Amino acid sequence: MKLREADLYWGERLQAERDKATAQTQRLYDYEKQKANQLREQIGEERNLYPTKTELTAAIEKVEAARDASHIDSRTFVVAASGVGVGFVGIVVAVLANAGIFG
Numbered sequence: 001m002k003l004r005e006a007d008l009y010w011g012e013r014l015q016a017e018r019d020k021a022t023a024q025t026q027r028l029y030d031y032e033k034q035k036a037n038q039l040r041e042q043i044g045e046e047r048n049l050y051p052t053k054t055e056l057t058a059a060i061e062k063v064e065a066a067r068d069a070s071h072i073d074s075r076t077f078v079v080a081a082s083g084v085g086v087g088f089v090g091i092v093v094a095v096l097a098n099a100g101i102f103g
Helices: 002-046 053-070 074-082 088-098
Strands: none
Touching: none
């Protein structure tokens, strides 16, 4: 009878360990699923935040066309367009000066 009691004891212990492992596996699966869903949502939200190569090329062509139409050198155009070191008046003066209208 002692052997039967020992078998039952270890059988119960093994079942308890299996249950713990199953619960841990389920928690891990749920965590991975949650993180995958969060990443999927983030990708979906960011999808339209960045320009495509085509959109970027079109924007560059527009900037180059505006620069060429204003007949100013690239450095002055970049400074004027970015507003670095100059305000709106500075931009207007730079464009007018390079167009030969002012200055």
